[in-house]
Amino acid sequence: MANLNLYIGGTPGGTDGTLIDPAAGIDLSGLYVVGATEYRYIYLPLFIRCNPGFAATSVQLTPLNSMMGFLGQSGSIFTFDSWSSVDNVPSWTLSMLDKTSKFQDPSSPSKDLAKIGNTNIMFFVCAAGTKYTTNILQNALSISYVETAV
Amino acid sequence: MGLHFYLNGTEGQKDGTLISSGDLTNPIVFDGMYPGSATVKKTVNVAIRADAGEVWRFVNIVLKGTHAHRFTFGGYQRAMGNSAPIALGEGGGLLILKVTDTNKVFQLTAAAAPTDTGSPDTTVKLVSWGWQY
Numbered sequence: 001m002a003n004l005n006l007y008i009g010g011t012p013g014g015t016d017g018t019l020i021d022p023a024a025g026i027d028l029s030g031l032y033v034v035g036a037t038e039y040r041y042i043y044l045p046l047f048i049r050c051n052p053g054f055a056a057t058s059v060q061l062t063p064l065n066s067m068m069g070f071l072g073q074s075g076s077i078f079t080f081d082s083w084s085s086v087d088n089v090p091s092w093t094l095s096m097l098d099k100t101s102k103f104q105d106p107s108s109p110s111k112d113l114a115k116i117g118n119t120n121i122m123f124f125v126c127a128a129g130t131k132y133t134t135n136i137l138q139n140a141l142s143i144s145y146v147e148t149a150v
Numbered sequence: 151m152g153l154h155f156y157l158n159g160t161e162g163q164k165d166g167t168l169i170s171s172g173d174l175t176n177p178i179v180f181d182g183m184y185p186g187s188a189t190v191k192k193t194v195n196v197a198i199r200a201d202a203g204e205v206w207r208f209v210n211i212v213l214k215g216t217h218a219h220r221f222t223f224g225g226y227q228r229a230m231g232n233s234a235p236i237a238l239g240e241g242g243g244l245l246i247l248k249v250t251d252t253n254k255v256f257q258l259t260a261a262a263a264p265t266d267t268g269s270p271d272t273t274v275k276l277v278s279w280g281w282q283y
Contacts, residue, residue: 009281011283042210042212043208043210043245045207045208045281086207086247086248087247087248124208124245
C-alpha cells in the first residue's frame with residue numbers, strides 16, 4: 001500500500017485535510033473554475049504527506065494535462081511547510097502570476113521536492129478553468145517517489 | 151460570512167463602497183472610454199476584505215464573462231519579486247495568500263479596443279474564492 005497521499009483543504013505543517021485521489025480527479029465544485037470561457041488560471045492549494053511511520057524521497061510531481069502546472073520557477077515548485085513560511089515571504093504576500101514565466105513547465109516533473117514526512121507540505125496547482133467542462137479536474141498529476149519506513 | 155469587494159477602499163482599513171453582487175445596483179463602472187484607432191484603458195482601485203473576524207487563505211480573484219480578456223489586474227507583485235508590468239490579457243488571476251477583515255487593495259484595468267462592439271458590456275463579473283481558517 002502506498003503511504004504518500006494528497007489532501008485538499010489542509011493546513012501547512014498540519015495533519016489535516018480531505019484525502020483526494022488524483023487518479024479519480026480533483027473535485028473543484030464551488031471553486032468557480034468551471035463553466036465559463038474566461039476564468040483563466042486559478043491557483044489551488046494541495047497538501048502532500050506520508051502516513052505515520054513512513055517518509056518519501058525523490059518526490060516528483062508531474063502534471064498530466066497541458067492546461068495545468070505548478071506554481072514555481074526555474075524547474076522547481078514552491079512549497080510551504082508552515083503558516084510562517086507562507087506569511088514571512090514578502091514577495092509572496094501578494095503575488096500575481098502568469099503562465100509563461102511562473103508556471104512549472106508542464107512537460108517537466110518537479111525536481112528535488114523536499115523530503116515528505118508526516119506533516120503537510122503545501123504546493124499550488126495552477127489550472128486553466130477554460131479546459132474543464134465538469135467540476136472534476138481529470139488527469140491532474142502523477143506522483144513518483146521512493147517510500148521508506150521510518 | 152464571506153468575502154466582499156469595495157470601491158475606493160484604503161489598504162488596511164475597513165472603508166470603501168460595497169460593490170453589488172449580481173444585481174448591478176452598484177457595479178464597477180468603466181465609463182468615458184472612447185477608442186478611436188487605439189485601445190484605451192482605465193484603472194480603478196478595488197479592495198477585498200472578509201466579514202468581521204474572518205480569515206481567508208489562498209484567495210483567488212478571477213474575472214469571468216465573455217469579455218474578461220479585456221481586463222487585467224495590477225498593484226501586486228509577481229512571484230519572486232519580478233516587477234515587470236502585467237500585460238493586458240495576460241493569463242492569470244490574482245492570488246492573495248491571506249485576506250482578513252481589513253482591505254487588501256488591487257487595481258483592475260479595463261481596456262476598450264477600436265474593434266470592440268456591444269458597449270456597454272455588463273457580462274463580466276469579478277469572482278473570488280478561498281478557504282476560511
